[in-house]
Amino acid sequence: MFPPIRTALLLLIATVPAFAQQAASSVAGPTETAVATTEIKPPTIADPALVQPPSEGIGDLLMARGRYLAAIHVYEQLTPTAPILNKLGMACEHMLMFERARQSFDGALKLNPKYAEAYNNMGTLAHSQGDLSRAEKMYKKSLKLKPSSANTMQNLGALYYAEHKYKKGDAAYKEALAIDPQILEHSAHTGIQTNTKADAASELHYHMAMTYAQAGSRAMALDYLRKAIGEGFNDRNRLLHDKEFADLRTTDVFLKMVDDLKKN
Template sequence: MWSNRLIGSFVFIALTLPAAATAQDIRAGVRDTKPVVPPQAASPLTPEARADIFMARKMYREAVETYLETKPPNAVVYNKVGIAYHQMSDLDTARKYYERSLKLNSKYAEAINNLGTIHYAKKNYRRAVSTYQRALKISPESASMYSNLGTAYFARKDYKRATESYEKAMSIDPEVFESRGSHGVLLQERSVTERAKFHYYLAKTYAKAGRTELALLYIRKSLEEGFKERKKYMQDSEFETLRSLPEFEDLMKLEPRVL
């Protein structure tokens, strides 16, 4: 017969062992077992991280208030505050915060780029071009900045430089015109007045890069938006390889309803 004291000892040992303990561990007095360490509590989110969540939810005013809880605010935070005001269409306040960001870090290319989007929105396209060029001197491998530069040239009807900028942007990031990411720290300008012509130039850029599917997509978009110079698709050398495709032939026969 086991004594009550011995049974009690075994019960105590069994209850305090990890689930993987074996009978041999019990007989050996649970040697080599490691103490269970309770998980550490997660670190609280910083004001900037909480504000980023508000931005993702498009709660821009709440984002501004939370970003400014960062003490002291830094160049990145001021730039993000500018973006939040930009999304609320308060361009003057957005500009003030981009400029505050640049006072803290004059080489912050993203804030310079975003300042260029203010000039673009105010239709000061010449100044937008020079601002994007200034940003690119600091960050020459930014596809989004080259895209913005191209769009500013496009607004000035300088289609040659616009196309060159778009091609450079695509060489850096093939998905630069297709990506739809979060706001982050850099704005990519997507508003143009001549959308039909803009999509013609995107089709041309994709065709030159050999990206047939996207070239056909933007040909269709340009026609749906009322592009009147359909003959360019039959004349421009960039579309030569597409002309033998049934999809291209169908598009040229199509009379799409203008959106």
């Protein structure tokens, strides 16, 4: 005979496997049936600003989708750190709310005087308003703090092109491409890229084609040549004599471009 306590323990141990098996059966059965008979549908994507608490990530998502007013609404509800104020300024600049953008960039720099991205964005703001001297000053301040910023270097190059300082513009674009070979193909999340005026667009794209050709990227060079020609570039003589296109002159595509200019 076992003592009463030991007998109780043995009975308990003996019943655990049976209980566990029954519990597992009762839980697994309906679940497996539900999976087999219920159609799984993708979740509905709603406006994240309406269904989630405001956060920097939500603001960034809205910015990426071009929802700048919604992004402003989100950033305004967050603690005003230098990065948040910088992003708020970017959203305001995209919406042409220039004074509000300037105040936001100023606020970011007061919190962090060495915040390179805010100086870059102050530069794009001045550039868009026609103050090229201040824009250059801001770009150079940004590059002094962060020399490896391809985005800011590209903006400086665009500024030089706007001033018809093509050699300086070429040098700046070459440096931007050396830092990031894909800089012209994607948007930087930490800054704003300046837009070129329509009357200078063909010249800008022609020089970008020269830069890519010299870097050995034939496909990109030809792509920007097409853009330049589409925007009005028609100087056949330059195409035939600029040394940067020496290698391209052996390709049928380039020669056809030259021939089409001649016909036009």
